[in-house]
Amino acid sequence: MPIEVIQNRLIQVFEKRNRPGSFRVDNGEPFGSPANDTPPPLALWLIGYDIDMIWNKPRCPQMNGVVERLQQTSSRWAEIESCSSYEELQDRLDHQATIQRSVFPVSRLKHQTRLEAFPSAEKSDRIWEPLLFCPQRVYDFLAKKIFTRKISSGGHITHFNKPCHGLRLFKGQFVQLSLNPKTLEWQIIHDYQLIKSWSVAQYLTEERLLNLTIFQ
Numbered sequence: 001m002p003i004e005v006i007q008n009r010l011i012q013v014f015e016k017r018n019r020p021g022s023f024r025v026d027n028g029e030p031f032g033s034p035a036n037d038t039p040p041p042l043a044l045w046l047i048g049y050d051i052d053m054i055w056n057k058p059r060c061p062q063m064n065g066v067v068e069r070l071q072q073t074s075s076r077w078a079e080i081e082s083c084s085s086y087e088e089l090q091d092r093l094d095h096q097a098t099i100q101r102s103v104f105p106v107s108r109l110k111h112q113t114r115l116e117a118f119p120s121a122e123k124s125d126r127i128w129e130p131l132l133f134c135p136q137r138v139y140d141f142l143a144k145k146i147f148t149r150k151i152s153s154g155g156h157i158t159h160f161n162k163p164c165h166g167l168r169l170f171k172g173q174f175v176q177l178s179l180n181p182k183t184l185e186w187q188i189i190h191d192y193q194l195i196k197s198w199s200v201a202q203y204l205t206e207e208r209l210l211n212l213t214i215f216q
Contacts, residue, residue: 018124022052041212135206139181147177161215
């Protein structure tokens with residue numbers, strides 16, 4: 001499914017229920033990136049809205065066991081194998097979610113529904129407003145990470161799908177990159193020495209973060 005479709009669906013959910021405090025996700029697409037240590041566009045977009053990302057360890061679904069089991073239950077209840085379209089699938093899942101949350105009594109909750117026991121689950125008190133997006137949150141998040149890249153025989157590295165040239169003196173060697181969140185430059189470090197600063201101002205822009213095109 002295109003990430004733009006997922007983004008639009010999330011916006012619809014946020015418009016109805018406001019912003020969550022965090023997202024717990026696995027390492028698969030579209031919120032994770034198992035083949036790359038670079039956070040994917042959707043994750044950075046959420047971070048820009050002050051929604052924390054909690055990534056499970058690879059191949060450890062038990063870290064999110066309650067949700068995994070709930071997804072299995074929802075799939076059975078909605079009989080998703082017989083759906084003929086995404087729209088029908090979504091309608092069925094929405095219907096079953098309403099039953100699970102608002103109709104089905106839970107014995108461990110004194111036979112209340114989940115919504116009766118936890119009324120705040122219906123809507124977060126964290127307001128959703130598109131103008132709340134703050135790219136500085138993304139820069140501060142990235143500044144806490146260290147990325148390792150190997151310099152090619154031609155003297156360049158690739159990061160965020162962008163090439164950085166002029167590193168022939170260090171070809172074949174590994175370097176570390178850390179973001180300066182104020183100057184918006186990758187600091188390229190080799191053997192604890194700064195060897196190059198590389199601006200991200202043209203591709204890690206607010207516009208590109210919002211429209212999910214930072215890798216294009």
